[in-house]
Amino acid sequence: MAHIPDGVVSFPVLAVGAAVTVAGCAYALKRLPPERIPQAAILSAVFFVASLVHFPVGPSSVHLILNGLTGVILGWAAFPAILIALLLQAVLFGFGGVVVLGVNVMNMAVPAVICGLLFDVLYRRTGDSPRLAALAAGFCGGLGVLLTTLAVALSLGVSGREFLPAAKLIVLTHVPVMVVEAVFTAAAIGLVLRVKPGFIARPGLSPAWERVE
Amino acid sequence: MIRRFAFVIAVIALALGTGSPPALAHKMKIFASATGATILGYAYFNADSRAVQTKVSVRGADGSTVFTGVTDDKGQFAVQATRRMDHHISVIGDDGHMATFTVTAAELPDSLPPAGGAAPAPAAAVPAAAAATVVGSDDLRNFIDQSVSRQLRPLREQIDAYQEKIWLHDVIGGIGYIVGVAGLAFGFANRRRRPQVTEPS
Numbered sequence: 001m002a003h004i005p006d007g008v009v010s011f012p013v014l015a016v017g018a019a020v021t022v023a024g025c026a027y028a029l030k031r032l033p034p035e036r037i038p039q040a041a042i043l044s045a046v047f048f049v050a051s052l053v054h055f056p057v058g059p060s061s062v063h064l065i066l067n068g069l070t071g072v073i074l075g076w077a078a079f080p081a082i083l084i085a086l087l088l089q090a091v092l093f094g095f096g097g098v099v100v101l102g103v104n105v106m107n108m109a110v111p112a113v114i115c116g117l118l119f120d121v122l123y124r125r126t127g128d129s130p131r132l133a134a135l136a137a138g139f140c141g142g143l144g145v146l147l148t149t150l151a152v153a154l155s156l157g158v159s160g161r162e163f164l165p166a167a168k169l170i171v172l173t174h175v176p177v178m179v180v181e182a183v184f185t186a187a188a189i190g191l192v193l194r195v196k197p198g199f200i201a202r203p204g205l206s207p208a209w210e211r212v213e
Numbered sequence: 214m215i216r217r218f219a220f221v222i223a224v225i226a227l228a229l230g231t232g233s234p235p236a237l238a239h240k241m242k243i244f245a246s247a248t249g250a251t252i253l254g255y256a257y258f259n260a261d262s263r264a265v266q267t268k269v270s271v272r273g274a275d276g277s278t279v280f281t282g283v284t285d286d287k288g289q290f291a292v293q294a295t296r297r298m299d300h301h302i303s304v305i306g307d308d309g310h311m312a313t314f315t316v317t318a319a320e321l322p323d324s325l326p327p328a329g330g331a332a333p334a335p336a337a338a339v340p341a342a343a344a345a346t347v348v349g350s351d352d353l354r355n356f357i358d359q360s361v362s363r364q365l366r367p368l369r370e371q372i373d374a375y376q377e378k379i380w381l382h383d384v385i386g387g388i389g390y391i392v393g394v395a396g397l398a399f400g401f402a403n404r405r406r407r408p409q410v411t412e413p414s
Contacts, residue, residue: 005240005311034402041395045388052379054259060308061258084394088387093379094240156309170308 002065002148003051003089003104006097010159017103017155021083024109028079036077039199043070044081048088051095057173064177068144069185071112072119072137073192073200078112079105103155111147115140134190141185142178149174241267243304243314244373246366247321249359252292256284256304256312263288267306274299274318275328297321298328322358324351 009017032040047070054063071078083105089095096104122136149170157163192199241264245254252271256264269290271280279300280292294300300316318328 003240004309008309008311034399037395037399037402041391044395045391048387048391049384052384056258056262060264060306060310061262084391088390092383092387094377152309161307161309165307166309173308 002063002108002152003086003096004100004107004152004155006099008159009100009103009155013103013155013159014100017100017106019102020110021079021102021105024076024079024106024113025083028076032077032080036074040074040077040081043074043078044085046070047082048085051089051093055176057176060169060173062173062177064181064184065108065145065148066141066181066184067108067112067148068115068141068181069137069188071109071114071116071144072140072185072189073116074112075116075120076113078116079109082109082112107151107155108148111144111151114147115144118143130190130193133193134186137189138182138186142182145174145178145181146171240377241304241306241310241312242373242377243302243312244370245302245314245316246362246369247294247316248362248366249355250294250322250325252294252300252302252316253289254292254302254314254316255287255289257288264304264306264310267304267310269302269304272301272303273328274301294321294325296328297323297325320362322355324355 047066050064050066052063054061056062067078067082070081074081083101086096086101086104086108087098090098090101090104119136119140122140123133126132126136150167153163153167153170156166189200241256241258243254243256245252247253256267256269258264263284265284265286265288267284267288269280269282269284270278271292273279273296275296275298279294280290282290284290284304292300292302294316298318298321301313302316303311303313305311
């Protein structure tokens with residue numbers, strides 16, 4: 001359950017979510033060079049559509065999130081990409097809600113950025129091996145989902161729900177999602193690194209492929 | 214440039230392809246309707262996934278709590294209405310899913326006392342077998358009410374499902390919005406940089 005609906009979390013959580021979202025988006029947009037806007041839009045569209053791929057697990061129903069992949073490719077730019085995708089999911093699909101949008105963006109975009117930064121570190125260490133890089137990307141893809149589920153459980157916990165049962169339930173039901181996303185992210189990044197290495201290049205990061213190009 | 218464009222198209226096609234069953238939504242929903250004085254309903258995520266063992270509470274229009282419990286293994290619940298008033302049903306999952314649904318007073322039989330009326334006698338559930346021995350006009354009316362609501366129920370379920378369905382045009386419209394926002398952002402970003410671009414290069 002990645003999208004918290006309106007009316008579940010308490011006001012302080014809403015306020016923190018909105019503040020983190022505004023700050024994250026402002027910082028990301030400041031850093032985002034215009035020539036990477038189309039790329040952010042593509043990942044936003046992928047994120048937007050990924051939520052429709054879902055399957056029943058136990059008493060609940062889960063869907064792909066793909067925030068790990070978004071973060072690995074976009075880094076900080078995942079913030080505005082996820083904001084727009086979540087806004088459209090709330091308005092068009094009824095997933096989550098408009099009031100709670102800030103909390104949902106925080107719960108998905110912060111893990112995305114963490115995964116992106118972690119992938120940068122891992123990628124520098126993998127040298128020139130696309131296979132190791134894909135493995136690192138897969139790890140980040142799974143980690144993104146795990147962090148998001150923990151963030152959702154924490155949001156519910158701070159809002160007065162019991163934290164442990166919620167966390168257990170959400171994390172357990174999302175284990176299949178983690179596996180699927182890890183494989184998907186590894187495959188996608190592996191393909192991108194072989195076909196178009198510049199696609200995941202970020203300013204401030206000058207790994208092997210940029211020097212080669 | 215053409216190769217880059219082809220790559221973009223391929224990614225979008227892939228995104229659309231993986232989301233090809235757009236009828237599947239991820240959101241908890243409730244459907245309920247009254248059959249006689251009994252409100253029957255179920256909580257579900259989509260056509261083939263019900264919300265089982267999930268907390269249900271039903272609140273009357275007068276603020277009283279009519280029913281609390283959990284859904285059964287088919288996601289269903291049944292509530293006996295004792296007054297003719299709006300019943301607000303809410304289902305809350307441990308993982309934060311939540312949905313609400315209202316069964317209006319108009320759906321419940323006239324024989325029930327209105328909200329705030331005299332304390333009602335325990336409502337006698339009318340079993341289907343009783344329909345065989347229709348005698349009074351009240352019994353006849355109840356019988357007609359029940360059979361009409363039973364006939365209408367699948368139709369209402371279908372309408373509900375249609376309303377909640379995610380259509381392909383929703384998905385395509387959303388992607389169109391994203392492309393549009395990106396275009397705007399790109400345009401503004403370029404306008405901001407234009408003074409630098411006009412310098413001799």
